[in-house]
Amino acid sequence: MITQGPFAPLGVRSRERTVEEPSSARLGPMEKIYLLWLAGGSCDGCSVAVVGATNPPVEHLMQGIVPGLPRLELLHTALSVEMGNEYIETLAMAARNELDAPFVLVWEGSVFEEELAGDGFFYKLGDGDGDNATTSTEWLGRLAPNAAAVIAIGSCAAWGGIPSSHGNDTGSKAVMDHLGVDYRSAFGVPVVNIPGCSPIGDNFMETAAAVLLFLQGLAPLPDFDELGRPAWLFSETVHRHCPRAGYYEEGVFAEHYGEHECLVELGCWGPVVQCNIAERGIVNGTGGCMQMGGICIGCTMPGFPDKFSPLYSTPPGSLLSSNTSRVFGGFIRRIRRITMVDKNASARWEGQDAPSGFARYRSKPGSGVKLIHRAYRAFQQSKIGG
Amino acid sequence: MTPTMTERAPRPPSSGGKILSLNPVTRVSGPMGVHLDTDGSQITDAWVSGNFYRGYENIINGRDIRDAMPIASRICGWCGTVHMSTSSLACEMAWGVQLPPMATALRTIAQCTEAIWIHAAHLATRAGPDYCAEVMATTSPKIWERAQRTSARGAGTHGYESIAEIMEALTPVSGRYWAQTIPAGRRVMEMINVMYGKFPHPSVLAPGAVGRTMSWANFTEYYTRLYMSVDYVKQVCALWDDLVDFLYEADPRFMELGARPTNFIHAGAWDDTHTAYTYENLDLVGSLRLAKPGVMVDGQVVTDRLSEVHEGIAEHVDHSFYERTAGSGSAPSGSLADGHPWFGSISPRPSAQDFSGRYSWVAAPRWRGEVLETTPLGRLWLTALRTDFPTNDFIETTGHSIKIVVPMNNQPETVVEWKIPQRVNTLERLRADAYGIAFAGLSAALALLKAFEFTRTGETQVSTPTEIPDGPRMGVGLYESGRGMNVHWLTTDNGKVTNYQVIGPTTWNASPRDAEGRRGPLEEALAGSPIISEAGDGPLGTIDAARVIHSFDPCMNCGVH
Numbered sequence: 001m002i003t004q005g006p007f008a009p010l011g012v013r014s015r016e017r018t019v020e021e022p023s024s025a026r027l028g029p030m031e032k033i034y035l036l037w038l039a040g041g042s043c044d045g046c047s048v049a050v051v052g053a054t055n056p057p058v059e060h061l062m063q064g065i066v067p068g069l070p071r072l073e074l075l076h077t078a079l080s081v082e083m084g085n086e087y088i089e090t091l092a093m094a095a096r097n098e099l100d101a102p103f104v105l106v107w108e109g110s111v112f113e114e115e116l117a118g119d120g121f122f123y124k125l126g127d128g129d130g131d132n133a134t135t136s137t138e139w140l141g142r143l144a145p146n147a148a149a150v151i152a153i154g155s156c157a158a159w160g161g162i163p164s165s166h167g168n169d170t171g172s173k174a175v176m177d178h179l180g181v182d183y184r185s186a187f188g189v190p191v192v193n194i195p196g197c198s199p200i201g202d203n204f205m206e207t208a209a210a211v212l213l214f215l216q217g218l219a220p221l222p223d224f225d226e227l228g229r230p231a232w233l234f235s236e237t238v239h240r241h242c243p244r245a246g247y248y249e250e251g252v253f254a255e256h257y258g259e260h261e262c263l264v265e266l267g268c269w270g271p272v273v274q275c276n277i278a279e280r281g282i283v284n285g286t287g288g289c290m291q292m293g294g295i296c297i298g299c300t301m302p303g304f305p306d307k308f309s310p311l312y313s314t315p316p317g318s319l320l321s322s323n324t325s326r327v328f329g330g331f332i333r334r335i336r337r338i339t340m341v342d343k344n345a346s347a348r349w350e351g352q353d354a355p356s357g358f359a360r361y362r363s364k365p366g367s368g369v370k371l372i373h374r375a376y377r378a379f380q381q382s383k384i385g386g
Numbered sequence: 387m388t389p390t391m392t393e394r395a396p397r398p399p400s401s402g403g404k405i406l407s408l409n410p411v412t413r414v415s416g417p418m419g420v421h422l423d424t425d426g427s428q429i430t431d432a433w434v435s436g437n438f439y440r441g442y443e444n445i446i447n448g449r450d451i452r453d454a455m456p457i458a459s460r461i462c463g464w465c466g467t468v469h470m471s472t473s474s475l476a477c478e479m480a481w482g483v484q485l486p487p488m489a490t491a492l493r494t495i496a497q498c499t500e501a502i503w504i505h506a507a508h509l510a511t512r513a514g515p516d517y518c519a520e521v522m523a524t525t526s527p528k529i530w531e532r533a534q535r536t537s538a539r540g541a542g543t544h545g546y547e548s549i550a551e552i553m554e555a556l557t558p559v560s561g562r563y564w565a566q567t568i569p570a571g572r573r574v575m576e577m578i579n580v581m582y583g584k585f586p587h588p589s590v591l592a593p594g595a596v597g598r599t600m601s602w603a604n605f606t607e608y609y610t611r612l613y614m615s616v617d618y619v620k621q622v623c624a625l626w627d628d629l630v631d632f633l634y635e636a637d638p639r640f641m642e643l644g645a646r647p648t649n650f651i652h653a654g655a656w657d658d659t660h661t662a663y664t665y666e667n668l669d670l671v672g673s674l675r676l677a678k679p680g681v682m683v684d685g686q687v688v689t690d691r692l693s694e695v696h697e698g699i700a701e702h703v704d705h706s707f708y709e710r711t712a713g714s715g716s717a718p719s720g721s722l723a724d725g726h727p728w729f730g731s732i733s734p735r736p737s738a739q740d741f742s743g744r745y746s747w748v749a750a751p752r753w754r755g756e757v758l759e760t761t762p763l764g765r766l767w768l769t770a771l772r773t774d775f776p777t778n779d780f781i782e783t784t785g786h787s788i789k790i791v792v793p794m795n796n797q798p799e800t801v802v803e804w805k806i807p808q809r810v811n812t813l814e815r816l817r818a819d820a821y822g823i824a825f826a827g828l829s830a831a832l833a834l835l836k837a838f839e840f841t842r843t844g845e846t847q848v849s850t851p852t853e854i855p856d857g858p859r860m861g862v863g864l865y866e867s868g869r870g871m872n873v874h875w876l877t878t879d880n881g882k883v884t885n886y887q888v889i890g891p892t893t894w895n896a897s898p899r900d901a902e903g904r905r906g907p908l909e910e911a912l913a914g915s916p917i918i919s920e921a922g923d924g925p926l927g928t929i930d931a932a933r934v935i936h937s938f939d940p941c942m943n944c945g946v947h
Contacts, residue, residue: 006520009559012925041440043943044415045463045586051568052575052585059568062559077412081515081558083932084408086925110440120707120736123417124437127395127407134395136417136438162460167445169734198463198586257590257597258848266592277584283572286607287579287589293599293848294589297456305457310450312592 009062009073011082013090028216030070034103036094036143037076040123040136041163041172042109045198046154047078052283053201056209069212073101088126095133095142102186102215104208105140105147110156110163111178112137113171122170140178149185149211150175151192153204158193158228159302166306176228187215193228197299200280203233227302229274234300239270241278242290250336251329253322258293264322267312268295271321275300341365342373397421398433398741408928409437411935413512415464416942418896421741422931424917429931432905432912433741434896436748439707439734442947446886447731451477451854451878452593454886458874459587461888462943464507465867466586467500467578469874469888469944472863476876477593478663480861481854486847487659489596491837494656494676495608496581496588496596497865498830502615503574504868504939505762505822509622510567511558513816513936516929517629518556525919525926529636536632540624543797549632552625563625570618573611580607595849605841609834612827616795619824623802626820630813639916644812644934646911647684650764651753651894653695653873654679655866656829659836665718668692668864673774676781676829677866680768683756687771693720695753696864699873700725701732701889702750702900705743708732713885715860715877723754727887728862728875747946750897750906751889759907760870760894761938763810763818766825770806780828790824812911815937822868854881867891869939890944908938 007013037047050058056066064071074080075090082090093099112122114135121135128134133142144150152175155161164172176183176191184190192211194204207230213219223231239245247253247262248271254261264271270278270289273296281288289296298308305311342365345354354361365373397405398421409419417438423431442461446454455477459470471493478485485493515521522530533549546552555563575585581598583589590597598604633640658674661667672679672692680690681698689695700723703710713729722728732749739745752758766788769775775783782789787805804821807814840846855878863874870891877885897906905913912934921927 006518006557006560010515039417041438042416043460043463043466043586045460045466048463048575048586052572054572057568057572059559059565063565077410077417078415079511079558080412082925083410083412083928084406087410087412117736119738121437122439122736124419124435124739125410125417127409129395162442162445162457163440165445167441167448169441169444170439172440197460198466198584256849256851257592257595258599260599282579282584283575286576287582287584289583289589292579292583292590293597294583295592299587305453310452311456312452313450 007081009071011075011080011090012086013073013082015089027068028070028218030101030216032064032073032101033070033148033212034094034099034101035072035074035106036091036103037074037106037108038136038139039077040107040109040111041156041170042154044078044108046108046204047076049198049201050204051201053205054284055202055205058205068216068218069209070216085129088132091126091139091143092130092132094146097146102148103146104149104151104211105143106151106153107140107157107175108153110160110172111140111175113173114138116171137178140175144179144183145186147185148187148215149189149192150179151194151208151211152176153194154199155195155197155299155304158195159304161197162305189221191228192224195229195300196275197304200277200282202280203230203276207233233276234274236274236276237271238273238275238278238290238296241276242270243278244290248322248325249329250333251326252333263290263295264318265314266295267314269298269308269315270296272317273298273301338369338372339376396739396741398423401430403430406928408931411932413515413936414940414942415462416946418940418942420912420931420935422912422928426917428917429912429915432909433745434898434906434908435739435746436896436942436946438942439736439747439946441734443731443886443888444733446883449883451480451881451883454876454883455591455593456587458888461890461947462941463586464941465500465504465869465944467496467582467588468865468867468872470588470591471497472865472872472874474591474593475663475863475865476861476874478861479665479863480859480876480878481593481852483594483850483852484662485594485596486850487845488600488837488840489848490657490659491833491840492581492596492598492848494833495830495837496578498656498826498833499574499577499581501826501868502823503571503578505819505826506567506574506622507571508939509626509816509819510564512939514556514563515558516933516936517553518558518561519550519553520557521926521929522553524924525921525929526637527920529633532636533632538628540628543624543800544621546625549628552629570615573615577608577611580604592849594852597849600846600848605834605837612831612834613793613795615827616792617797619827620792620797620800620802622820622823626817630817633813637918639918640813641809641811643915643918643930644815644911644937645809645915646759646907648682648810649684649756649758650682650767651695651758651760651871652677652679652764652768653692653864653866653871656833665862668696676832677765678769678772681753681758682764682768687768690768690772692864696862697721697726698723698754699727699889700752701727702752703732704750704901705898706746706749707734707736707744708749709735727889728860729877729885731885731887746898748893748896748898750900751894752900757904757907757910758894759810760891761815761818762822762868763815764870765866766804766818766821767806770804778832780831781825788821788825790821790828792824792828812934812937856880867944869941869944870894872944888947890941890947892941892945895938896940896945908935908940
C-alpha cells in the first residue's frame with residue numbers, strides 16, 4: 001500500500017504521524033502545510049487562475065523549493081490522486097485536528113444554503129460515513145475553526161458573486177456571510193478575501209505567501225482593508241493605472257469595440273472599481289481588461305454582477321464625468337497638441353521640412369502660434385538655473 | 387487505513403456483487419460521484435452523479451440580453467472562453483449581426499488555443515497519473531515489470547528510453563511530463579490572453595465584437611508562444627502512442643476498458659471567416675468548419691448537417707433533480723425533437739438521492755433517442771471521415787486518418803497521423819486528446835495566417851455596431867469546447883432574456899439514465915469494463931473505473947451549470 005513517496009504533495013496520504021528531518025537551511029517552524037481547497041458554487045476558474053500564477057508558481061510550492069515557505073500538500077478535487085473515502089479521510093482528520101501539520105483552508109465559489117435543498121443537496125461531498133459531513137457547506141463549518149487561515153478566493157467566495165445574484169435558487173452567499181463577523185482562524189486571522197472573477201493568480205499567490213511567511217514567524221501579518229482584501233493590491237481604482245486613463249483626461253472616448261481610446265462610454269466601470277489588473281495583467285503580465293480592449297465589468301467588487309447590470313451599457317455617472325472631461329479635457333488636449341507639434345521639430349529644422357524620407361513633416365507655424373511658442377519658451381527658459 | 391463503509395448514504399441496488407462508492411471522484415472538474423456494482427472481475431453496473439447545482443440558466447433568465455455572455459462564461463473556469471463564444475453565437479443569431487472576418491479569425495485562434503489547454507491539462511494532470519509508475523507498480527506489478535524492459539519506440543522524439551520511464555514521467559508533481567506541462571499550460575493561457583484579453587473569463591468579447599484593440603504585438607506575442615510549443619506537441623503524440631500501444635500489448639483487456647459503441651455527436655467548430663452565422667445558414671456554416679459536425683450511430687454517420695444535429699436534441703430529466711416545463715414556440719424552420727431545450731425549461735427539484743429514481747444534477751440529453759458521446763475522439767473521427775477539408779499547408783484528412791504537419795523548432799518538422807481506431811475505448815480517447823493538441827494547434831496556425839491576410843488587406847475591423855433588437859428573437863450557439871459539443875439556446879423579448887438553456891459536453895457524457903432507463907455514455911462505458919487492477923480493496927482498487935471516468939475528462943461545471 002502506498003503511504004509516502006512520489007504522491008505526497010497530491011495524495012495518497014500516509015495516516016501515520018511522521019517526524020520529518022529538519023533541513024539545516026530551514027526558515028520557520030513549518031516544514032509542510034496542508035492546503036485544503038474546497039468549493040461551493042464555483043466554476044474552478046480561480047483554481048485555473050492560480051495555475052497561471054508565477055510569483056511563485058504553484059508547482060514550486062508543491063515541490064517545496066521556495067525558501068521560507070513550507071511545502072504544500074494540496075487537496076483539490078481537480079488534482080488529487082486520492083478519491084472517495086481516501087480523499088474524505090484527510091478532511092475528517094483535519095476536522096478532528098489530527099493532521100500532522102497545520103492547514104490553510106481555501107474556499108472557491110459561493111457557500112450554498114443547503115437547508116433550501118430539503119432532503120437533497122446543492123453540493124454533496126462524501127457519503128457521510130461515520131459522523132462525516134456530506135455537503136461542502138457543512139465541511140466549511142467543521143474545518144474553519146481549526147484552520148490556520150481561511151482564504152476566500154474569487155468574488156463568489158469573497159462576496160457571493162454570480163451564484164448569489166438575482167434569480168439564484170441556492171441561497172448562495174459569501175464565506176464571511178456564512179462564518180459571521182466574529183470568525184477568527186486558529187491563528188487568530190479573520191477571513192481573507194481575494195476577489196476577482198476570475199482573480200489574478202498572482203494576487204492569490206502573493207497574499208498566500210505573505211500569510212504563510214506570517215505563520216512562519218518571518219514577516220508581519222500583511223495589511224488588509226476593512227473588507228479583508230489585501231490592501232496593497234486593492235486600494236486603488238483600476239482607472240488610476242489604466243493605460244487608457246490619459247484619453248479620459250483629454251476627453252476622448254471609444255465609440256466601438258476595438259478602438260484604442262477610453263472605454264467608459266462602452267460600459268467601462270473602471271473609475272469606481274478597486275482592482276490592480278491594469279498594472280499586473282492576468283498571467284505573466286499578459287492579458288487584462290482595458291489594456292486589451294475590454295471594459296471593466298466590476299468583477300472584483302461586492303456589487304458584481306447585479307449592481308453593474310446591464311453590462312455593456314454606459315454607467316449613468318459618466319454622463320457627468322465624461323462630459324466634463326470632454327469639455328475641459330478637450331481644451332487641454334488642443335493646447336497640448338500645439339506644444340507637441342513644436343517639440344517634434346529639432347531646432348535645426350525651424351521653418352523648414354524635416355529630413356525624413358517617410359513623409360513630409362513641416363514645422364512652419366502661423367504667426368499667432370509662433371507667438372505662443374515664443375512666449376512659452378521664454379517662460380520655460382526663465383526657469384534655467386532655478 | 388481506508389475507513390470502512392457504513393450504510394448511511396443511499397446506495398444503488400446490487401445485482402449480487404459489491405457496491406462501491408466513489409465520492410468525490412477526483413481529477414475531474416467540479417464535484418462528481420460514481421457508484422459501481424462489481425463482481426470482482428468486471429464492473430457490472432454504474433451510476434454517475436453530478437453532485438452540485440448553481441442555477442446559471444435561472445440566473446440569466448429575465449436579465450438584459452447583454453448580461454448573458456459574461457454570465458454564461460462563468461459556467462466553467464476550465465473552458466470559460468468557449469461558453470462566452472458559444473453564448474455570443476446565440477446572441478449573434480438572435481440579434482441578426484455578423485462578426486467581421488478578423489473577429490471570427492480571432493475567435494478561432496482563441497478557441498483552438500483553449501482546446502490545446504483542455505487537452506494538455508487533461509492528459510498530464512487528470513488522466514496521466516492513472517498510469518504513473520507508482521500506480522502501475524501497485525496495481526499491475528506484471529505490467530510494470532514488463533514496462534521496465536520494453537523500450538519506447540518514440541524515444542528519439544520524447545526522450546524516454548523505456549515505457550517505465552514514461553510512467554515515471556507521469557507521476558504528479560515530481561514527474562517530468564507533469565512538471566513540464568504546468569509551465570507549458572501557462573504559456574497557452576498567455577496565448578489565449580493575447581487574443582481574448584483574459585483567461586478563463588474573456589474581457590474583450592461583446593455583442594457583435596471580439597473587441598481586442600489590434601496591434602502587431604498581438605501577433606508577435608501569439609506566434610512566438612505557438613512556435614515555442616510545437617516540440618511539446620510532437621513529444622506528447624509520441625508519448626501517448628507508446629503508452630497506449632504498450633498497454634494493449636501488455637494486457638489485451640485494455641481494449642475493452644471503457645469500450646462502448648461508436649456513437650458520437652458533434653457541432654464542429656472553427657469557422658469560415660466570411661459565412662454569416664444564421665439559422666438558415668447552419669448547414670453551410672457546419673460544412674465549412676475545420677472540425678466537422680455530425681452524428682455517428684454504430685459507426686455510421688447518420689448526418690453531417692449541423693441543422694439536423696441541432697433539431698434532434700432532447701433533454702430528459704426523469705433521473706435528474708429537475709422538473710421539465712414544456713414551452714411553446716417553433717424553430718424558424720425544420721421540426722424540433724420532443725423535449726428540445728429551445729423553448730422548454732427545467733427547474734431544480736432537489737431531493738434525496740434515489741438510484742432507481744433521481745440521482746444526479748446532470749440532465750440526460752439524447753439525440754433522436756440515441757445515447758451519444760461527445761469527446762475529442764468523436765471530433766477527430768468525424769473530421770477524418772470528411773474529404774472536403776480546405777486545402778492548406780498543415781492539415782490533411784484522408785477518409786480514415788488526419789495527417790498533421792508539425793513544423794520545425796528544435797526538433798525537425800514531423801508529420802503526425804491520427805488513424806481511426808478499431809474501438810471506442812479509454813485509451814483511444816486519450817490518444818485522441820494527444821493528437822487533438824496537434825489538430826487544434828495547427829488549426830490555430832491556419833486562422834493566424836488568415837488574420838495576417840486581413841491585416842494585409844486592411845480588413846481589421848473587429849466589431850459590428852449593433853442595436854438591441856425589438857420584439858421576440860431567438861438564437862442558438864452550436865460550437866465545440868476541447869471536451870466536446872457545447873450548445874447555448876436563447877430566446878429574448880424586447881432585449882430581455884425569456885429562456886436560456888445550456889447543454890455542455892459533460893451533460894452528454896456524464897448523463898444519468900433517461901426516460902427509457904438507458905444508461906448515459908459514461909455509465910455504459912463503465913458497465914462491462916474489466917477490472918485489471920490487482921490492488922483489491924486497497925486505495926487504488928478502483929483505478930480501472932477512474933481510468934474510464936478520466937478518459938471522458940468530465941466537467942461538472944459544464945455538465946450541470
